[in-house]
Amino acid sequence: MALLEFTDRGIFCRQADVYIDPWKPVERALITHGHADHARPGHGTYLCTEAAAPVIRLRLGDIALETVSFGETRTINGVDISFHPAGHIPGSAQIRMEYKGEVWVVSGDYKVRPDNLSEPFEPIRCHTFISECTFGLPVFKWRPQEDVLAEINDWWRENAEAGRTSVLGAYSLGKAQRLLAGIDEGIGPIYTHGAVENTNAVLRAQGLSLPDTTLVTDEQSKGDYGCALIIAPPGALGSNWMRRFPKASTGFASGWMAMRGVRRRRAVDRGFVLSDHCDWTELNEAIAATGAENTYVTHGYTEIFRRWLEERGYHARIVETEFRGDDLEEPAEGEGASA
Amino acid sequence: MRDFAELFTALDRTTKTTVKVAALSEFFTAASDDDKLWTIALLSHRRPRRTVNTTMLREWAAEAAGIPLWLFEEAYPVVGDLAETISLVLPEHCDAADVPLTEWIDLIIGLRDVEEEERKTAVTDAWRRLDRVECFLFNKLITGGFRVGVSQKLMSRALSKATGIDEAVIAHRLMGDWTPQSTSFSDLILSGDVNDDHSRPYPFCLAYAVEEDVDELAEPGDWLAERKWDGIRGQVIVRNGEVFVWSRGEELVTDRFPEFHVLAEHLPNGTVLDGEILPWRDGRPMDFQSLQTRIGRKTVGKKLLQDAPVILMAYDVMEDRGVDIREIPFETRRARLEEIVEEAASPALHLSPMLAFDDWPALAAEREQSRAHASEGLMLKRKNSVYHTGRRKGDWFKWKVDPMTVDAVMIYAQRGHGRRANLYTDFTFAVWKDGELVPFTKAYSGLTDAEFNEITNWVRRNTLEHFGPVRRVTPELVFEIAFEGIQKSKRHKSGIALRFPRMRRWRRDKPAVEAGTIEELFGFLNASA
Numbered sequence: 132m133a134l135l136e137f138t139d140r141g142i143f144c145r146q147a148d149v150y151i152d153p154w155k156p157v158e159r160a161l162i163t164h165g166h167a168d169h170a171r172p173g174h175g176t177y178l179c180t181e182a183a184a185p186v187i188r189l190r191l192g193d194i195a196l197e198t199v200s201f202g203e204t205r206t207i208n209g210v211d212i213s214f215h216p217a218g219h220i221p222g223s224a225q226i227r228m229e230y231k232g233e234v235w236v237v238s239g240d241y242k243v244r245p246d247n248l249s250e251p252f253e254p255i256r257c258h259t260f261i262s263e264c265t266f267g268l269p270v271f272k273w274r275p276q277e278d279v280l281a282e283i284n285d286w287w288r289e290n291a292e293a294g295r296t297s298v299l300g301a302y303s304l305g306k307a308q309r310l311l312a313g314i315d316e317g318i319g320p321i322y323t324h325g326a327v328e329n330t331n332a333v334l335r336a337q338g339l340s341l342p343d344t345t346l347v348t349d350e351q352s353k354g355d356y357g358c359a360l361i362i363a364p365p366g367a368l369g370s371n372w373m374r375r376f377p378k379a380s381t382g383f384a385s386g387w388m389a390m391r392g393v394r395r396r397r398a399v400d401r402g403f404v405l406s407d408h409c410d411w412t413e414l415n416e417a418i419a420a421t422g423a424e425n426t427y428v429t430h431g432y433t434e435i436f437r438r439w440l441e442e443r444g445y446h447a448r449i450v451e452t453e454f455r456g457d458d459l460e461e462p463a464e465g466e467g468a469s470a
Numbered sequence: 471m472r473d474f475a476e477l478f479t480a481l482d483r484t485t486k487t488t489v490k491v492a493a494l495s496e497f498f499t500a501a502s503d504d505d506k507l508w509t510i511a512l513l514s515h516r517r518p519r520r521t522v523n524t525t526m527l528r529e530w531a532a533e534a535a536g537i538p539l540w541l542f543e544e545a546y547p548v549v550g551d552l553a554e555t556i557s558l559v560l561p562e563h564c565d566a567a568d569v570p571l572t573e574w575i576d577l578i579i580g581l582r583d584v585e586e587e588e589r590k591t592a593v594t595d596a597w598r599r600l601d602r603v604e605c606f607l608f609n610k611l612i613t614g615g616f617r618v619g620v621s622q623k624l625m626s627r628a629l630s631k632a633t634g635i636d637e638a639v640i641a642h643r644l645m646g647d648w649t650p651q652s653t654s655f656s657d658l659i660l661s662g663d664v665n666d667d668h669s670r671p672y673p674f675c676l677a678y679a680v681e682e683d684v685d686e687l688a689e690p691g692d693w694l695a696e697r698k699w700d701g702i703r704g705q706v707i708v709r710n711g712e713v714f715v716w717s718r719g720e721e722l723v724t725d726r727f728p729e730f731h732v733l734a735e736h737l738p739n740g741t742v743l744d745g746e747i748l749p750w751r752d753g754r755p756m757d758f759q760s761l762q763t764r765i766g767r768k769t770v771g772k773k774l775l776q777d778a779p780v781i782l783m784a785y786d787v788m789e790d791r792g793v794d795i796r797e798i799p800f801e802t803r804r805a806r807l808e809e810i811v812e813e814a815a816s817p818a819l820h821l822s823p824m825l826a827f828d829d830w831p832a833l834a835a836e837r838e839q840s841r842a843h844a845s846e847g848l849m850l851k852r853k854n855s856v857y858h859t860g861r862r863k864g865d866w867f868k869w870k871v872d873p874m875t876v877d878a879v880m881i882y883a884q885r886g887h888g889r890r891a892n893l894y895t896d897f898t899f900a901v902w903k904d905g906e907l908v909p910f911t912k913a914y915s916g917l918t919d920a921e922f923n924e925i926t927n928w929v930r931r932n933t934l935e936h937f938g939p940v941r942r943v944t945p946e947l948v949f950e951i952a953f954e955g956i957q958k959s960k961r962h963k964s965g966i967a968l969r970f971p972r973m974r975r976w977r978r979d980k981p982a983v984e985a986g987t988i989e990e991l992f993g994f995l996n997a998s999a
Contacts, residue, residue, distance in 0.1 A: 268541075268545045269535060269542075269558075269559045270549055270558035272558070272562070391482075391551065392550045400484065435541065
């Protein structure tokens with residue numbers, strides 16, 4: 132019997148009787164990180180990292196939540212379970228399960244390149260690796276974070292000089308804080324949408340250092356924003372909420388912005404290619420680094436990526452998960468997913 | 471081509487015309503004359519022809535990127551654009567020296583005359599010397615697919631800003647049968663003597679649609695009305711004893727319409743007429759499909775000439791006895807046109823009749839008769855209007871009849887291309903016939919991006935079968951399909967073909983069983999014949 136099985140509720144460990152990031156209510160859930168498609172309501176008990184817990188509480192309310200530190204081992208019915216940094220967002224983890232010497236790792240969402248905010252990704256040796264492959268096509272190749280941040284700073288500075296407000300769309304958990312931590316706060320004041328500010332407050336309280344931000348409220352007048360940078364979730368960009376910034380340039384930061392078609396469909400002035408996932412090269416390197424004999428790919432261009440891995444001599448299979456739709460699209464707005 | 475790549479990026483990023491004009495005029499001020507000329511050519515659809523076939527390009531790109539061809543082929547539909555896919559899979563080279571646009575284009579044109587192996591070397595070597603945006607543009611140029619959202623009007627405005635020459639003069643100079651090889655920037659734009667090329671057409675005057683009500687046009691007595699003909703807009707030029715026929719897309723189509731060649735004998739030298747090229751028989755226009763058979767053909771055989779003979783339905787005159795008369799009032803031009811057509815007395819040349827009317831209700835009643843006259847509505851032209859360059863609000867209006875509509879069920883969905891590569895946007899629709907759904911048309915446009923997003927999600931959850939890129943879906947969603955014309959067709963299973971079908975709205979209120987029937991469509995056929 133395999134250590135992990137794939138069920139219609141999610142990835143299941145029969146021996147320990149736990150599910151990992153299940154999408155239907157279960158008794159015991161191990162949660163890799165707080166994004167809505169991984170941390171869902173309705174489970175009996177939750178287990179996640181200390182660093183991921185505050186945001187999960189913010190989002191799911193009063194739940195039975197236990198925490199572990201990174202690297203700490205919990206043993207349930209002989210299965211050693213530990214959480215290791217996934218580098219995706221602050222607190223995000225890969226989950227390692229070991230039973231009688233056999234090691235499986237579930238990647239969750241992950242990013243190998245350090246972003247100066249999340250706990251840096253840690254490669255883990257295992258026999259079987261369950262890897263996401265959101266950007267598992269050779270057209271996705273990220274440029275260094277400094278370059279993209281410099282582009283964003285230039286855009287903001289140019290707008291500020293022309294008296295325009297800059298509104299930057301970014302997922303409210305992870306991407307928004309990564310941008311805040313990386314941009315040049317000397318250019319002007321920074322305002323945030325409520326969804327971003329809530330998350331900021333939680334992350335600041337757990338010790339993350341972010342620049343000062345002001346919540347956008349109805350009490351402010353249009354003139355208050357001037358040369359400010361506004362950080363808002365993608366869904367807010369096309370909504371009535373934007374009316375308060377009559378003279379604004381809009382931007383969106385996501386890995387999907389690598390494609391011109393997606394950029395144009397977003398109908399924003401600027402697309403910045405910045406992702407919280409691995410690009411093609413990193414994905415391949417990360418999989419190689421696990422030393423795994425078996426790889427399961429999930430969430431993304433799974434069929435293509437599986438075939439590619441098979442050709443490279445891996446034993447690769449696909450796992451259907453409900454971490455976002457069944458297709459290979461940009462996540463729809465409001466799903467709370469990140470890219 | 472760094473400056474050209476910057477220009478492209480600036481144009482591609484914005485939809486604001488002022489920003490586009492500023493970027494263009496900056497480029498037209500700073501770039502070399504050769505690069506300026508090529509840029510004008512590229513932006514006015516005078517692209518170099520494709521010199522490498524795309525199958526080879528894909529193979530070379532996969533090889534250069536170090537990936538198997540199948541993987542490249544899988545990535546291509548996700549990106550939705552070949553040139554872009556190549557630029558994304560190749561390793562990026564940011565440190566290459568800047569090579570001017572014209573040099574790259576010369577290289578591309580030169581590929582036509584060399585052997586395969588040399589071609590490959592030239593292309594893959596070029597890829598190593600271009601950054602990502604440049605590489606994308608280079609690929610667009612090789613594949614002949616370069617396109618960017620700049621109208622002739624914007625380009626003329628930017629050139630006018632950069633050179634100080636009047637915008638309308640620039641627009642006229644940009645017209646006609648030139649290529650970057652046949653002229654120079656200074657000959658074309660700066661010193662451009664418009665008369666040196668006697669095939670050169672005038673920029674077409676374009677109409678706006680009546681938006682609200684004709685009442686907004688105020689005094690009926692200020693206007694002349696005629697039918698809006700449903701053919702192809704054409705400009706017929708007779709100069710120096712020669713005839714030239716231009717399409718609205720600025721294509722010289724003289725050879726495709728031999729019917730007009732005799733006009734050299736019927737019209738005085740220095741005559742330029744604007745009108746509609748219509749397939750014509752027994753005193754009335756034939757259906758549009760007849761014209762379709764003529765449009766694609768470069769050489770026109772005897773049979774085709776017999777099956778689908780064309781005439782020019784003339785409605786304006788821009789040049790009379792060698793004099794540009796675009797600035798005199800339409801009413802006066804029209805009177806002159808009537809004389810010209812009468813004196814010509816050619817069966818290939820008709821005069822678009824004026825419609826007399828006293829008030830707007832009378833004209834509205836006339837508009838209702840449009841289909842019976844095989845026209846798509848009315849044209850309203852202000853009596854004292856000049857012949858404008860391009861589209862200008864206020865003087866020319868088209869007042870189309872309402873389209874025909876039918877409610878239909880979506881049965882197949884396919885992904886779009888380019889901007890819509892990841893969305894299901896191309897749908898096949900069916901109506902009921904004896905209790906079964908028969909497909910009768912495809913439609914791609916008319917919905918908002920938000921609706922396409924929603925439908926895309928729906929399609930993924932309601933797929934019954936895959937056939938390559940096409941998905942058969944649960945026959946559940948109903949859309950109102952609008953179209954301008956309907957004809958019998960042997961090629962279509964349903965027995966009919968529609969003209970300009972598009973989705974007018976998503977009928978969320980209607981279940982599939984209440985969608986339209988094939989009888990309903992045949993009813994339109996009888997009404998418009």
